Amino acid sequence: MALASGFRRTSTALPVPPALRRKRRRERARTLGFLSPWLIGFGVFFVYPLLSTVYFSFMKYDGFRAPVFTGLRNWTYVFSDYPFFWEGLRNTLWLVVVMVTLRVVFGLGIGLLVTKIKSGLGFFRTAFYLPYLAPPVAATIAFAFLLNPGTGPVDHYLGKLGLPQPGWFNDPSWSKPALTMLAVWGIGDLMVIFMAALLDVPTEQYEAAELDGAGPWQRFRYVTFPNISPIVMFAVVTGVIQTMQYYTQAIVAGQVASGIIGGSGEQFEPGYPNGSTWTLPQMVYNLGFQRFDTGSACVVALILFTISMAFTSLLLRRRSGFLTED
Known part of the structure; x- marks a missing residue:
């Protein structure tokens, strides 16, 4: 030019x-x-x-x-003719929203509690962390025994107190809350992560907030949470990914509660009771290894992957937008 x-x-x-x-x-x-x-x-x-x-x-x-x-x-079959897809999708999203939220809230709450303990810190830290080390199958079988509506000690003592006695893993309306209780019980992994983040918050920021007259809630909102928000986001994202792969506890609880244990020669259809514990990973197993329909199983796997990526991208985008506004 x-x-x-x-x-x-x-x-x-x-x-x-x-x-x-x-x-x-x-x-x-x-x-x-x-x-x-x-x-x-x-x-x-x-x-x-x-x-x-x-x-x-x-x-x-x-x-x-x-x-x-x-x-x-295969895509048409999964969306239109496979009888369990939409119910399994609803169950999986329910677990993602409720289970992940409660695990993060309780993990953060226990982390805050343990960091404030002056004596016996090692005991309480170990006591809260040990359930996380329990193998998933053993922990689920133990919970199925404790929550058994006929012989379990939990319903026994609830009856003595005059409180309602749910069916837990045998009741479609209580099976997912029972699985959520099991997940919250093994909260030790998040507790340790949150403890490390809480202990890393600068003490001078707390001192400055106290001098300004900030109460406990104000200190948590304006000092603690901004400092640990990346860890909270990490816990939420990893929790969503893990819950989208939720398989072992749901299928073991259904088998134990239904009385059909693997190896007895009986074909167990996942989702007991009445499809309330169906999840997308169980559909991949059901289609691929019980019905030998690998094509349809791959369709469900791709849907699971797409939803996981969408959740993760949305959470990370909201996190970056929050940081930009700040």
Whole structure:
């Protein structure tokens, strides 16, 4: 383009010396070398399974015979003809909203409580953390025994106190609250994370807030929470991802409560009682390994992945917007 003075703009870029080009190539190769373990793992354990899941979602495949292309038939079946999809989706979203919220609230509350204890800190910290170490299957069986409406001690003592005696894992309206109680009982992981974050809050900020006349709630709202908000967001995001994969406790509780234990030769349909504990991961198992419908199982897996990504993206976006406003 001609300039006002009549001269033309000339390029001042100098050619890159060969030695510098070789140095840059060596740096890129060294960087890729350091990244190669992650890149290989990402490709083998994420990209390849994801692409395979998309591929099989359009195929009729039972795991034995060669896959046959069926177009959108698997997707239509899951959304229209599979009798448990919408109920399982509602149950999964219920667990995400209620279970994750209560776990974060109780984990933060217990973390605040333990950090304020002056004596016996080690005992209380260990006592609250130990339930988290219990194997999920053993913990679920123990809860199913304690909450058994016929012989469980919880309903026994509730009856002695004249209080209602729920059916817990045998009652469709109480099965999800019972699973939530089990999840809140094993709150030790979040307690430890929140304790570390709370102990890292600068004490001078608390002292300045007290000098300004701030009460306990004001100190928590304007000092504690802003400092630990990244940890709260971490707990929420990881909790959503874990709950979207919720499988073991729900299926074990249903088996124990129904009296059908694996190995007895009976086919157990997940979701007992009356589909109230159906979750999307159980549908993947039911379709893929009980009905040998791998294509439909891949459809549910992709829906599960999409919802998890949507939840995570929404939470992270709201977090970045909150930081921008501040």
